[in-house]
Amino acid sequence: xQRKKGKSRxxxxxxxxxxxxxxxxxxxxxxxxxxxxxxxxxxxxPNELKDIQVIFSPNSLGLFNTTTTIDFCQxxxxxxxxxxGESVAEISPEEDALMxxxxxxxxxxxxxxxxx
Numbered sequence: 828x829q830r831k832k833g834k835s836r837x838x839x840x841x842x843x844x845x846x847x848x849x850x851x852x853x854x855x856x857x858x859x860x861x862x863x864x865x866x867x868x869x870x871x872x873p874n875e876l877k878d879i880q881v882i883f884s885p886n887s888l889g890l891f892n893t894t895t896t897i898d899f900c901q902x903x904x905x906x907x908x909x910x911x912g913e914s915v916a917e918i919s920p921e922e923d924a925l926m927x928x929x930x931x932x933x934x935x936x937x938x939x940x941x942x943x
Contacts, residue, residue, distance in 0.1 A: 836882055836883060836884040837882070837883045837884075837912070838880050838881070838882050838883075839880075839881045839883075840878055840879065840880055840881070841878075841879050841881065842876045842877060842878045842879065843871060843876065843877045843879065843897070844871075844875075844876050845871040845872065845873060845874065845875055845876075845877075846874070847873045847874070848873055848874055849873055850873060851870045851871060851872050851873060852870070852871050852899055852900060853868075853869070853870050853871075853899065853900055853901065854868060854869060854870075854871065854877070854897055854898065854899050855867065855868040855897070855898045856868065856879070856895060856896070856897050856898075856908070857895045857896050857897075857898070858895075859893055859895045859910075860886075860891075861883060861884065861885045861886065861891050861893075861912065861914075862881060862882070862883055862884075862891075862893070862895070862910050862912070863881075863882040863884060864879055864880065864881055864882070865879070865880045865882065866879065881910070883910075883912040885912065885914035887914065888914050888915060888916060889913070889914060890911075890912075890913045891910070891911065891912050891913070891914070892909075892910070892911045893909075893910050893911075894907050894908065894909050894910065895907075895908050895910065896908065
């Protein structure tokens, strides 16, 4: 995530693809401080995608580098998700303008994707 002013929030997306042609797959994402997922659990039908929002909503200032996991099929398979975000007291007008350009770029380049 880009640097954010404290007590603000930023949203990114990724998707999980179920490559099975027959069986649905269940997933559950372990919640951690400052990063939230919506939905954080669910079922994905065969041959379908599920879009997941990752919300960076820090309650304090600092650099947050952490990892959480996605469990598939009640923990039969686990994948890591690396997360990084920074919360600062103030953002300069120049930095704000650069972040808006980066956000527009993100919108045009699509999603990250997990395949199962």
